[in-house]
Amino acid sequence: MSNLFAPLAFNRGPAMKNRFMLAPLTNTQSHADGRLSDDEFKWLEMRATGGFGLTMTCAAHVQASGQGFPGQLGAFSDDHLAGLTRMAAAIKAKDSIAVVQLHHAGMRAPAALIGEQPYCPSTDEETGARTLSTGEVGALVEDFILAAKRAEAAGFDGVEVHGAHGYILSQFLSPEIDRREDEFGGDLAGRSRAIFDIVNGIRARCKPDFNVSIRLSPERIGLRLAEVREVAQGRRASSISWICFCRMSSKNRSRKTSRAATCCPILPIWIGATSNWASRARSIPSVRPINAWTRASISSCWAGPPSCIMTSPCGP
Numbered sequence: 001m002s003n004l005f006a007p008l009a010f011n012r013g014p015a016m017k018n019r020f021m022l023a024p025l026t027n028t029q030s031h032a033d034g035r036l037s038d039d040e041f042k043w044l045e046m047r048a049t050g051g052f053g054l055t056m057t058c059a060a061h062v063q064a065s066g067q068g069f070p071g072q073l074g075a076f077s078d079d080h081l082a083g084l085t086r087m088a089a090a091i092k093a094k095d096s097i098a099v100v101q102l103h104h105a106g107m108r109a110p111a112a113l114i115g116e117q118p119y120c121p122s123t124d125e126e127t128g129a130r131t132l133s134t135g136e137v138g139a140l141v142e143d144f145i146l147a148a149k150r151a152e153a154a155g156f157d158g159v160e161v162h163g164a165h166g167y168i169l170s171q172f173l174s175p176e177i178d179r180r181e182d183e184f185g186g187d188l189a190g191r192s193r194a195i196f197d198i199v200n201g202i203r204a205r206c207k208p209d210f211n212v213s214i215r216l217s218p219e220r221i222g223l224r225l226a227e228v229r230e231v232a233q234g235r236r237a238s239s240i241s242w243i244c245f246c247r248m249s250s251k252n253r254s255r256k257t258s259r260a261a262t263c264c265p266i267l268p269i270w271i272g273a274t275s276n277w278a279s280r281a282r283s284i285p286s287v288r289p290i291n292a293w294t295r296a297s298i299s300s301c302w303a304g305p306p307s308c309i310m311t312s313p314c315g316p
């Protein structure tokens with residue numbers, strides 16, 4: 001593995017001063033309307049003070065109807081701008097790269113929380129979610145892009161698009177969940193269209209050095225590892241600065257908090273970075289076994305050293 005304390009450059013934007021990224025961690029500390037609270041501000045500021053080369057916020061929902069948890073950070077309204085601006089400034093003041101994770105829970109949004117029937121690519125009996133119309137998918141894509149623009153306006157260095165963990169973008173990728181007959185369903189090109197429309201839209205409408213990354217899950221909820229690999233390797237993804245693979249996918253609304261996540265002070269997750277991520281980032285690191293996926297399953301796809309480590313610290 002590379003020297004963990006050596007800087008790491010991406011294909012755009014500032015370089016990380018070291019190879020440690022704070023994993024996105026939902027802590028349900030925001031105000032009910034998604035505005036940043038002082039508690040959440042302090043928690044993240046302390047992570048940046050602790051020395052992470054990159055500090056990522058928890059998943060921030062891009063539509064009110066995409067809220068997955070009470071107290072979730074929001075990025076769907078200009079009312080969130082003041083808090084996001086304060087957060088970005090504090091993280092960057094500690095010489096840490098500031099990134100917002102953008103999220104929509106889809107079928108995993110609790111109806112009681114969002115005050116309406118949740119929605120997803122195709123009707124889902126288990127969760128009671130309804131099918132998004134084609135127009136609503138377009139609005140979803142647009143709201144991801146607008147949230148990225150908001151993050152940019154707030155001073156963040158970039159965003160991570162949350163396409164993992166069984167939330168709405170991984171619901172689109174799953175042929176079991178996405179049974180649509182419009183352009184957002186069918187083959188992999190259709191099922192990944194929303195993701196690429198979002199990534200390309202952010203790239204086109206944010207400043208050139210704004211970082212765009214994506215988190216993908218390789219399996220569960222009907223995802224096919226080979227297809228997810230294809231999405232990660234897709235030429236259209238070449239504008240992505242880094243890709244994070246993470247399991248923990250669940251179709252259920254209940255949070256799946258892994259024992260490893262709550263016990264380990266350091267959780268390494270495979271993460272590819274730099275402009276030539278496709279050739280550089282090739283396996284999960286082995287600092288410690290993790291619950292992300294098996295080495296065997298991934299080694300059939302990737303080989304070689306990781307570029308950096310993403311960690312989920314426990315406690316203050």
Ligand SMILES: Cc1cc2nc3c(=O)[nH]c(=O)nc-3n(C[C@H](O)[C@H](O)[C@H](O)COP(=O)(O)O)c2cc1C
Nearest residue numbers: 023024025026058059246248258260261291292312
């Ligand atoms: C309390 C908690 C909150 C989390 N919140 C998020 C989140 O907001 N976004 C995300 O992509 N992952 C989230 N994760 C996942 C972590 O970023 C990290 O990937 C995970 O803990 C490590 O994977 P594992 O649990 O499969 O070992 C969360 C994990 C925990 C334990």
